[in-house]
Amino acid sequence: MDEQTLINDCLKGKPVAQQKLFELFAPKMLGVCMRYMKSQEEAEDVLQEGFIKVFNKLEAFENAGSLEGWVRRIMVNTALDQLRKNAKFANSYDISEQEYKLENVDFTFENLVAEDLMKLVNEMPEGYKVVFNMFAIEGYGHKEIGDLLNISENTSKSQYSRARAYLREQLEKLNSEGTR
DSSP states (O other): OOHHHHHHHHHTTOHHHHHHHHHHHHHHHHHHHHHHSSSHHHHHHHHHHHHHHHHHHGGGOOSSSOHHHHHHHHHHHHHHHHHHHTTTTTTOOOOTTSOOOOOOOOOOOTTOOHHHHHHHHHTSOHHHHHHHIIIIISOOOHHHHHHHHTSOHHHHHHHHHHHHHHHHHHHHHHHHHHTO
8 A cells, every 4th residue: 555545545534544554653653752751651652642643634744745754743743742741841941141062072883782872862861852852863953943842042052062962971981881
């Protein structure tokens, strides 16, 4: 079944097509949700809520981009909505007068697998993690992140810089532990 037929059948309310669409995207989208939420259970809740939105808004999909990209954006926005409900960004602050500078340190990643890197990302403080995911992984710009999270563009930039510094520090620890 091609993508357009799948979409048309979902719009007609056919349960088999809806199940197929869910099965097609759920594994990847659960990974997206996991990058934003603290637990598997929270990520699964966001996934379910996100798919409800996907099915309710499917008629608005205009084939302007990929269906997967459209579904991903809904999942990210659903995760952000959940984070806003939990007031995770209540303590964010703007450091527009300062620039958080990082020293340029090279790391070797040969022994670091993606799973280990994602574990480090998930251990970040919540504000760092969300901005890092949105900027580095999802490809949002800092202005767009600021608008979506109701923070300034500079706060987004500082949270991203701090996230990178956090990762760098954690990688240095792993590197020094590995050389002992």
